[in-house]
Amino acid sequence: MSRCSGFFLLLLGSPVWGSSYWQDQPLTPDWQQYLQQSVQLKQQDQQQFTKELTALGLTKALAAPKAKNFGLEAISSAAELAAVLSYQTPSGGWSKRTDMRQPRRPGQWAGAEPAYIPTFDNSATSSQIRWLMNYYPQADGAARQRIRHSLDKALQFLLQAQFPNGGFPQTYPLRGGYHDAATLNDHVMTDLLSLLSDISQSPLFSTEQQQQASQSFQRGVQFLVKAVVVLNGRPTVWTAQHHPLTLAPVAARKFEQVSLVSTESAKLLALLLGKASDQPGVHRTLCYGALWLQQHQITDKKWQRTATGSSLVPEKGRVLWARFYSLKDEKPVFFDRDGQTYSDVNQLSLERQQGYGWYQSEGKAFLKAWAKRPELQQQCAPSQQELGHATKAP
Incomplete structure (x- = not known):
C-alpha cells in the first residue's frame, strides 16, 4: 500500500x-x-x-x-x-x-x-x-x-x-x-x-x-x-439514534445519551402529518406523538443563557420542551462530556450549557398544524382514553 x-x-x-x-x-x-x-x-x-x-x-x-x-x-x-x-x-x-x-x-x-x-x-x-x-x-x-x-x-x-x-x-x-x-x-x-x-x-x-x-x-x-419507543405499554416518540437492526434506542456522543428527543420527534411528526398521514400505522403514531408533546410542554417560560449559566425564566405565552427526556420517567435529562446524566441543566459545565440547545420549541409548530386536522384528532379518542388526561411538564 x-x-x-x-x-x-x-x-x-x-x-x-x-x-x-x-x-x-x-x-x-x-x-x-x-x-x-x-x-x-x-x-x-x-x-x-x-x-x-x-x-x-x-x-x-x-x-x-x-x-x-x-x-x-x-x-x-x-x-x-x-x-x-x-x-x-x-x-x-x-x-x-x-x-x-x-x-x-x-x-x-x-x-x-x-x-x-x-x-x-x-x-x-x-x-x-x-x-x-x-x-x-x-x-x-x-x-x-x-x-x-x-x-x-x-x-x-x-x-x-x-x-x-x-x-x-x-x-x-x-x-x-x-x-x-x-x-x-x-x-x-x-x-x-x-x-x-x-x-x-x-x-x-x-x-x-x-x-x-x-x-x-x-x-x-x-x-x-416501527421505531417509535414504547414505554409501559404505550407508544411515545423517538430517540436520536436507533439500532439499525433491532431499532432499539442507542447512544451517540457522551453528551447525547439514550433519551427521547422532542425536537427531532416534532419535525418527524410534522413530516408524517403533511406527507404520509394515510399510510399504515401513521395515524396511531401521530395520535400518540401529539399527546406526548402536549404532556411534556413547558408553558410560559423561556430558556435564558448568560455568561455564568442558564435558567428558565417566566415569559407569558412561550412554549418549549427540553431537548432530551429520560426513558425511565420521561423527565428532562442533560448530559455533559463526562457521559453522566443530570436532572438540571445548571449541573452541566458552563461550556456545555452554552454550547448546546438544551431547550427548544419545535414542538409548537407541529401542535399548531395538528390542531388544524380535527378529522384526524377525532379518531384518536381510544388513544386519549388509554392515556388519560395530558399533564404538562413542570
Missing part, C-alpha cells in the same frame, strides 16, 4: 465490520449485501482519490476550506454550480462544514472533515441535491446535462445508503461507531424523507426514478412507525 493510500484509509475510519451493531445480531442476506456494497463504495472513493494524489506526486491530501453552512445557501451562478459539483464524491454524496463557493482543487479533500466524507449530517448531501434541483431551470444546456448526471448519481447514492428496513445512517459509506446507527439526530431522517418525497414528484427525474424515490420514502415512513 502506498503512503498516500494508507493515509487516506486511516482518515476514513474503522472498517464497517468493526461496528458493534453488525456483530451482535445475525445478518440476513439483504443486510450482508448492504454492508458489502458499503465496503465497495468506500474502496471506490479511496481508489479514485489515491489515484489523484499519486498523479500529483502528493503523499498527503490538501485541506479543504471550512464553512459552517457551506459558504452559501443556494446555487446562484455557473461558477457556484461548478464549485458544488466539484465536491461530489465518486460514490455520489457531499461532506459537511465545507466552503463550497470555490471549486475543489486537485489533491484536496472533498470535505473539511475527511472522516465524514460523504455524510447526511448537518443537512449535507440533501442540501446540495436541492440546490441542483432548484438551479436547473436557469442553467444552460451544457450545465443542465451536468446537473442531470450529478442528480442521477446522487439519487442512486441515497437509495444505496438507505438501510433495508428503511432507516438511514448518519454517514455513508459506513464508517463505524454511532455514525452507523439509524440517525434521527439533527433531522437526518426528516431531511432525507422530505427530499425523497419531493423527488418522487419532480419532472427532473424519470418515471422509474420517481417510483424508486416514492418506494424509498414509504420504507422510511414504515421504519419510523
Whole structure:
C-alpha cells in the first residue's frame, strides 16, 4: 500500500465490520449485501482519490476550506454550480462544514472533515441535491446535462445508503461507531424523507426514478412507525439514534445519551402529518406523538443563557420542551462530556450549557398544524382514553 493510500484509509475510519451493531445480531442476506456494497463504495472513493494524489506526486491530501453552512445557501451562478459539483464524491454524496463557493482543487479533500466524507449530517448531501434541483431551470444546456448526471448519481447514492428496513445512517459509506446507527439526530431522517418525497414528484427525474424515490420514502415512513419507543405499554416518540437492526434506542456522543428527543420527534411528526398521514400505522403514531408533546410542554417560560449559566425564566405565552427526556420517567435529562446524566441543566459545565440547545420549541409548530386536522384528532379518542388526561411538564 502506498503512503498516500494508507493515509487516506486511516482518515476514513474503522472498517464497517468493526461496528458493534453488525456483530451482535445475525445478518440476513439483504443486510450482508448492504454492508458489502458499503465496503465497495468506500474502496471506490479511496481508489479514485489515491489515484489523484499519486498523479500529483502528493503523499498527503490538501485541506479543504471550512464553512459552517457551506459558504452559501443556494446555487446562484455557473461558477457556484461548478464549485458544488466539484465536491461530489465518486460514490455520489457531499461532506459537511465545507466552503463550497470555490471549486475543489486537485489533491484536496472533498470535505473539511475527511472522516465524514460523504455524510447526511448537518443537512449535507440533501442540501446540495436541492440546490441542483432548484438551479436547473436557469442553467444552460451544457450545465443542465451536468446537473442531470450529478442528480442521477446522487439519487442512486441515497437509495444505496438507505438501510433495508428503511432507516438511514448518519454517514455513508459506513464508517463505524454511532455514525452507523439509524440517525434521527439533527433531522437526518426528516431531511432525507422530505427530499425523497419531493423527488418522487419532480419532472427532473424519470418515471422509474420517481417510483424508486416514492418506494424509498414509504420504507422510511414504515421504519419510523416501527421505531417509535414504547414505554409501559404505550407508544411515545423517538430517540436520536436507533439500532439499525433491532431499532432499539442507542447512544451517540457522551453528551447525547439514550433519551427521547422532542425536537427531532416534532419535525418527524410534522413530516408524517403533511406527507404520509394515510399510510399504515401513521395515524396511531401521530395520535400518540401529539399527546406526548402536549404532556411534556413547558408553558410560559423561556430558556435564558448568560455568561455564568442558564435558567428558565417566566415569559407569558412561550412554549418549549427540553431537548432530551429520560426513558425511565420521561423527565428532562442533560448530559455533559463526562457521559453522566443530570436532572438540571445548571449541573452541566458552563461550556456545555452554552454550547448546546438544551431547550427548544419545535414542538409548537407541529401542535399548531395538528390542531388544524380535527378529522384526524377525532379518531384518536381510544388513544386519549388509554392515556388519560395530558399533564404538562413542570
